[in-house]
Amino acid sequence: MDSASTFRALAELIPGGVNSPFRAFGQVGGAPPILVRGQGSRVWDLEGREYLDLVCGWGPLLMGHCHPRIVQAVQEAAGEGTLFGASTTWELDLARLVTEAFPSVEMVRFVNSGAEAVHAALRVARSALARPRILKFEGCYHGHVECLDAAGLEAEQAGGPLALGASPGAASETLVARFNDLESVARLLASHRGDVAAVLVEPVTGSMGVIPPRPGFLEGLRDLCDREGVLLIFDEVLTGFRVARGGAQERYGVRADLTCLGKALSGGLPMGGYGGRADLMRRVAPTGPVYQAGTYCGNPVSVRAAVAAMEMAAAPGLYEDLETLALRLVAGLSQIPGLLVQNVGSMFSLGFGPERLEDHRDAEKLDTRTFAVFFHEMLARGVYLPPSTFDAACLATVHTAQEVDRVIQAAAEAVQVALERTPGPESGN
Ligand SMILES: Cc1ncc(COP(=O)(O)O)c(C=O)c1O
Structure with a gap:
């Protein structure tokens, strides 16, 4: 079975095919890849496609997969x-x-x-x-x-x-x-x-x-x-x-x-x-x-x-190194016109629309249509983000500077496609 048919079968037995609604692709559309393996900073799906993982299990995998x-x-x-x-x-x-x-x-x-x-x-x-x-x-x-x-x-x-x-x-x-x-x-x-x-x-x-x-x-x-x-x-x-x-x-x-x-x-x-x-x-x-x-x-x-x-x-320098990596990522992503990047240390979010998020009212103005295109463009480039503009993505200690640069490059291309395909901001969930 491939990812698509596995997900269809799952959805017949488990509500929405997921055991936690965050995982569903409700906001971005389409069916999630069925993941079969993780190692370090990467995950692989049923079809053998490799993704750079920025979900990190929704936060827990500070040291990456299978440390x-x-x-x-x-x-x-x-x-x-x-x-x-x-x-x-x-x-x-x-x-x-x-x-x-x-x-x-x-x-x-x-x-x-x-x-x-x-x-x-x-x-x-x-x-x-x-x-x-x-x-x-x-x-x-x-x-x-x-x-x-x-x-x-x-x-x-x-x-x-x-x-x-x-x-x-x-x-x-x-x-x-x-x-x-x-x-x-x-x-x-x-x-x-x-x-x-x-x-x-x-x-x-x-x-x-x-x-x-x-x-x-x-x-x-x-x-x-x-x-x-x-x-x-x-x-x-x-x-x-x-x-x-x-x-x-x-x-x-x-x-x-x-x-x-x-x-x-x-x-x-x-x-x-x-x-x-x-x-x-x-x-x-x-x-x-x-x-x-x-x-x-x-x-x-x-x-x-x-x-x-x-x-x-508790190892000395671990958080300093992670912070340096996060700064590199955020500095690169912030250069991409039209992309909103917010972070604290190694947790970050990406979006379109508002200049800055300070509270939930701002977040409600996030343009989910453009994010959906962006998300799938990132996935097609082998970068696995949370399937929602509202949820935090994460870096792990196993991510490298080269991988961060790859994410920035992929994002620059994905943003361009997303903005071309969804002209004009549209807000709301
Ligand atoms: C800030 C915060 N509190 C609580 C929870 C709930 O944790 P769990 O999913 O382990 O029940 C989450 C999960 O995303 C969270 O982000």
């Missing part, structure tokens, strides 16, 4: 026991590595995904302050978490919480502010004084284009939270161990009360984690009343892969 140390860790775990349902020495190694990288994380709990981590962190916050509400930001993605994806623009676009299948009350405790707009946060906190447990933010956004925080935005959130007695939660599922070893909080020098982790934490194995102030984390069962549990939480396969990934992330 020998990750492979070894997984093989060792497979041979020595994949699941004990009991504490292991590797969990201690990993907890030490994570708390060392994130000074604000005094204690940590490992779970199986980013969404699980966010869900648990919200519970801890609500229980600690005995308050019901969470403030989030328009366009920030935190995974499949009922009270978050049932609120705000995401829900509106889907026709409201009931259309989403969420329980009707799920969104009622969620307040939605504008990213990069402290005023909107201050207003909501003031009008719900005493009711808000936490402000939850992606410190750099990854699903409405890569949008950095304006200077002072994260510091301002910290101040507002302190003033209002509200907890500050950084969702660093994507930014953790990517924009710096210690995530956005290291890069921008702002301390969160609770932090959610995932993706690059475990180098491509399923895992998430949440942690923060010890007094808050001691509220988690069995030391405290906040229930959170899971059969596979801290399983040896993911944990041993994560220990390998975290040891590599």
Whole structure:
């Protein structure tokens, strides 16, 4: 079977042919290549076509595909026991590595995904302050978490919480502010004084284009939270161990009360984690009343892969080299007329239309028609990007300067074709 017929067969048995909707080519059209192998910076499809991979598993593959140390860790775990349902020495190694990288994380709990981590962190916050509400930001993605994806623009676009299948009350405790707009946060906190447990933010956004925080935005959130007695939660599922070893909080020098982790934490194995102030984390069962549990939480396969990934992330110079590579890429792409490039370190997004993205309202103006042509032109040139202008692409430590130059060259050609084929900006999803 080729990619096209495999995808058709998949779509008959699995909704949309994908096990997570991000992977569908809904925005760009066509059927995704069926990938069969990855190695380093490359992936191959059923037809044997090779692509330079800039999806990197949607963030986790900081060291690329099949890094020998990750492979070894997984093989060792497979041979020595994949699941004990009991504490292991590797969990201690990993907890030490994570708390060392994130000074604000005094204690940590490992779970199986980013969404699980966010869900648990919200519970801890609500229980600690005995308050019901969470403030989030328009366009920030935190995974499949009922009270978050049932609120705000995401829900509106889907026709409201009931259309989403969420329980009707799920969104009622969620307040939605504008990213990069402290005023909107201050207003909501003031009008719900005493009711808000936490402000939850992606410190750099990854699903409405890569949008950095304006200077002072994260510091301002910290101040507002302190003033209002509200907890500050950084969702660093994507930014953790990517924009710096210690995530956005290291890069921008702002301390969160609770932090959610995932993706690059475990180098491509399923895992998430949440942690923060010890007094808050001691509220988690069995030391405290906040229930959170899971059969596979801290399983040896993911944990041993994560220990390998975290040891590599601690190598001197790793993030400096990645930053240099990212600068080369962004400098080259920024020279291409008509192409919008935004990045923070090795996470970047490409688009057409607006001059600059500062929040979700800007992202809504992105020209998805032109992006669709651009995307397929890149694919035809052997460059595999996320199939959406809103989602972050990533570089890995295994990408080379030559590969980055190839991406720039391919993009210059692809942009030209895209702009010729779709004259005039068209915005919207
Ligand atoms: C910032 C952010 N938070 C949470 C999640 C959810 O993580 P997971 O897909 O592992 O549940 C994602 C996933 O894309 C993310 O980007």
